[in-house]
Amino acid sequence: MPGFVGxxxxxxxxxAVLAALLLWLVFAPWPPGLEQMLxxxxxxxxxxxxxxxxxxxxxLVASGFTLIFGLMRNVxxxxxxxxLFGGYLGFEISEATGSWLLAFPVVFIVVxxxxxxxxxxxxxxxxxEELRQTMVTIGLSVVLADLMLWWWGxxxxxxxxxxxxxxPTTLPIISSVREGGEIVYLRYPAVRMAIxxxxxxxxxxxxxxxNRTRVGMLIRAGVDDREMLAASGVRIQYVFLAVFAFGAGLxxxxxxxxxxxxxxxxxxxTRFLLASLVVVIVGGMGSIPGAAIGALVIGLSEQxxxxxxxxxxxxxxxxxxxxxxxxxxxxxxxxAR
Amino acid sequence: MAVFDTTEPQTAGxxxxxxxxxxxxxxxxxxxxxxxxxxxxxxxxxLFQVMGWTFILGMIALSLMFLAGYGGMxxxxxxxxxxxxxxxVAIFGTSGMAELSMGLPWWVYIPVxxxxxxxxxxxxxxxxxxxxxxxxxxxxxxxxxAFFYFTRQNYAIFNGYSGFNLVVPPQLFGVDWxxxxxxxxxxxxxxxxxxxxxxxxxxxxxxxxxxxIRDNPRRMAALGYNVTAHRIAAYTFASVIAALGGxxxxxxxxxxxxxxxxxxxxIDILVIAVIGGIGxxxxxFIGALIYVLLRTFSPDVLTAIGFEGERFKLLVGLxxxxxxxxxxxxxxxxxxxxxxxxxxAGDPLTGKGGQ
Numbered sequence: 001m002p003g004f005v006g007x008x009x010x011x012x013x014x015x016a017v018l019a020a021l022l023l024w025l026v027f028a029p030w031p032p033g034l035e036q037m038l039x040x041x042x043x044x045x046x047x048x049x050x051x052x053x054x055x056x057x058x059x060l061v062a063s064g065f066t067l068i069f070g071l072m073r074n075v076x077x078x079x080x081x082x083x084l085f086g087g088y089l090g091f092e093i094s095e096a097t098g099s100w101l102l103a104f105p106v107v108f109i110v111v112x113x114x115x116x117x118x119x120x121x122x123x124x125x126x127x128x129e130e131l132r133q134t135m136v137t138i139g140l141s142v143v144l145a146d147l148m149l150w151w152w153g154x155x156x157x158x159x160x161x162x163x164x165x166x167x168p169t170t171l172p173i174i175s176s177v178r179e180g181g182e183i184v185y186l187r188y189p190a191v192r193m194a195i196x197x198x199x200x201x202x203x204x205x206x207x208x209x210x211n212r213t214r215v216g217m218l219i220r221a222g223v224d225d226r227e228m229l230a231a232s233g234v235r236i237q238y239v240f241l242a243v244f245a246f247g248a249g250l251x252x253x254x255x256x257x258x259x260x261x262x263x264x265x266x267x268x269x270t271r272f273l274l275a276s277l278v279v280v281i282v283g284g285m286g287s288i289p290g291a292a293i294g295a296l297v298i299g300l301s302e303q304x305x306x307x308x309x310x311x312x313x314x315x316x317x318x319x320x321x322x323x324x325x326x327x328x329x330x331x332x333x334x335x336a337r
Numbered sequence: 338m339a340v341f342d343t344t345e346p347q348t349a350g351x352x353x354x355x356x357x358x359x360x361x362x363x364x365x366x367x368x369x370x371x372x373x374x375x376x377x378x379x380x381x382x383x384l385f386q387v388m389g390w391t392f393i394l395g396m397i398a399l400s401l402m403f404l405a406g407y408g409g410m411x412x413x414x415x416x417x418x419x420x421x422x423x424x425x426v427a428i429f430g431t432s433g434m435a436e437l438s439m440g441l442p443w444w445v446y447i448p449v450x451x452x453x454x455x456x457x458x459x460x461x462x463x464x465x466x467x468x469x470x471x472x473x474x475x476x477x478x479x480x481x482x483a484f485f486y487f488t489r490q491n492y493a494i495f496n497g498y499s500g501f502n503l504v505v506p507p508q509l510f511g512v513d514w515x516x517x518x519x520x521x522x523x524x525x526x527x528x529x530x531x532x533x534x535x536x537x538x539x540x541x542x543x544x545x546x547x548x549x550i551r552d553n554p555r556r557m558a559a560l561g562y563n564v565t566a567h568r569i570a571a572y573t574f575a576s577v578i579a580a581l582g583g584x585x586x587x588x589x590x591x592x593x594x595x596x597x598x599x600x601x602x603x604i605d606i607l608v609i610a611v612i613g614g615i616g617x618x619x620x621x622f623i624g625a626l627i628y629v630l631l632r633t634f635s636p637d638v639l640t641a642i643g644f645e646g647e648r649f650k651l652l653v654g655l656x657x658x659x660x661x662x663x664x665x666x667x668x669x670x671x672x673x674x675x676x677x678x679x680x681x682a683g684d685p686l687t688g689k690g691g692q
Contacts, residue, residue, distance in 0.1 A: 075471045075474075075475075129665075130471040131411060131471075131665075132661060132665050134411070134471060134474055135607075135611055135657075135661040135665070136658065136661050136662060138604055138607065138608075138657075139608075139654055139655075139657040139658035139661060140654075140658060142604065142608075142650060142653070142654035142657065143651060143654035143655055143658060145650075146648065146650040146651040146654060147651065150648065150651070270482075270600045274478065274479060274482045274600070277475045277478060277479050278479050281472075281475060281476060281479065285472075310490075312490075313490075314483055314486040314487050314490060315483070315487055317483065318479075318480065318483035318487075321476075321479060321480075321483075322464060325464050325467060325468070325476065326464065326467075329467045329468055
């Protein structure tokens with residue numbers, strides 16, 4: 001971080017000013033002039049938190065995608081199908097057992113096993129053939145989408161959160177000040193806050209795993225130079241299997257999360273595949289912090305765009321992607337190839 | 338991706354002194370003659386729904402084949418370019434949405450549609466050529482989906498979810514071009530023109546440079562060619578072909594909506610091009626014919642053997658999966674290997690028995 005400030009004093013200043021402005025917008029009660037310009041503060045805060053929690057969901061989906069791509073150069077365009085399958089499976093489990101929490105480990109294991117099979121039977125046979133991988137995974141996603149449509153039909157499902165997470169929670173953020181001087185704090189759905197916390201925990205955990213453990217060291221070495229790692233005696237296929245299963249499992253539990261605070265229906269698979277594509281293009285391929293930043297940027301732009309410019313919210317996402325491509329083709333935190 | 342244009346084993350000198358029509362194998366003339374006389378014995382359904390769709394989807398897939406086969410760039414934006422041209426026809430021409438359509442004459446709106454679609458394709462190409470390989474696929478897929486969501490949300494220009502209906506071809510020369518037989522000849526002729534244009538460009542200096550860039554961009558750059566400019570120009574050329582296909586597509590459907598360029602449709606174009614084979618320009622048309630036949634008749638077949646008719650996507654997906662798994666160069670690749678196998682089957686000494 002000090003290195004960044006030293007190298008880019010101007011951009012550091014801009015980022016610091018923007019961060020300060022954002023903090024002020026969040027925490028300070030808004031003066032009436034600002035409310036006239038931007039509308040109620042509650043609307044802004046809701047959009048902001050909606051964007052952050054949506055970003056958390058995107059991060060869960062995209063981090064698996066970017067991990068798989070970064071290590072193995074495997075292009076898994078069936079990632080969205082894994083997401084949707086995990087969601088449907090989580091719905092069935094939580095309906096059958098009545099336990100929302102139980103769905104997470106089961107889905108993680110089942111979808112992870114599916115990922116193992118994918119890596120072992122599909123990707124291992126076509127290592128390095130990116131185009132063929134793309135085609136095969138597109139074919140797989142078409143087949144999986146139709147199988148899921150066959151089994152679960154075209155209607156949409158919502159997974160219900162358990163009682164202790166339903167209902168709102170009060171955050172220590174001022175939403176508005178009533179005339180009598182009474183301060184109203186922001187109330188926000190508890191389940192979304194739980195998901196946000198869980199995504200942060202998972203993200204930090206992944207970062208620690210990658211940067212502080214022996215397995216993480218193997219993975220990072222594999223990202224840099226696969227052949228040399230294999231030559232130094234590491235059974236790289238096992239590392240590949242483990243990473244693929246982990247990424248797939250993450251997509252699966254992201255499906256439960258998505259099914260809880262949005263809904264599950266045919267078409268969601270491509271939506272989340274595209275979201276993770278955009279996130280990793282913006283953040284940089286193969287970088288976990290990049291995925292986090294990309295997910296946050298895309299989630300925020302979608303939600304704030306929906307509130308302040310409903311017609312063009314998609315265009316914001318696209319413009320961000322185009323700008324990143326035009327000025328930094330490897331992504332914000334990606335390394336030059 | 339192997340060498341593409343050497344299907345016929347040519348002996349030295351042969352063909353050089355023959356007229357151009359003698360150099361085209363007889364089988365091609367037979368195919369052309371068959372297509373010309375097809376309306377005499379095929380019913381309207383085959384002409385309009387099967388062959389019309391084959392030509393149109395084949396043209397859009399042909400533009401992808403040009404980029405992928407000769408340029409090495411797999412672009413998923415082609416369907417969006419086609420749909421944009423279709424939208425422009427609806428907006429500048431006439432449609433059921435009188436308040437949004439301008440009602441200009443056909444000799445204005447067709448060129449305008451093609452030019453706008455070509456500009457769009459060129460801009461996307463300029464973004465996409467900054468990246469390579471799988472990144473190109475992802476970026477064009479992301480832009481294609483942005484186009485889909487944008488047309489679905491925008492009511493001021495694209496009329497949002499419902500799109501435009503009653504978009505019909507103009508009544509030219511006293512012919513109703515939407516009748517099956519005239520439409521068949523219209524789409525067939527346009528497909529032939531695009532096919533010949535791709536063949537011509539692939540053998541022109543521009544196409545040869547493009548193929549050189551596909552095989553080794555650094556060497557072509559060292560030779561003094563502007564790699565980026567050639568790639569972007571390839572996008573422009575492919576966009577024009579896709580735009581022509583898109584205009585015919587909107588006339589075929591008589592309507593256009595965001596779903597026309599939805600993600601499934603975008604993927605379908607890739608499926609068509611890959612099923613046929615992206616090695617040669619005829620591949621997309623073969624792929625389109627297979628796809629249209631499957632789409633048209635598989636519900637009946639599936640119902641006949643006791644499945645639900647809606648499962649045709651599953652059939653297409655499984656077939657596509659099997660094909661890319663075992664024959665990544667499509668039906669054309671299978672055909673080439675079969676021919677090579679037959680040629681090898683001959684006696685190596687006498688040369689008899691094989692081809």
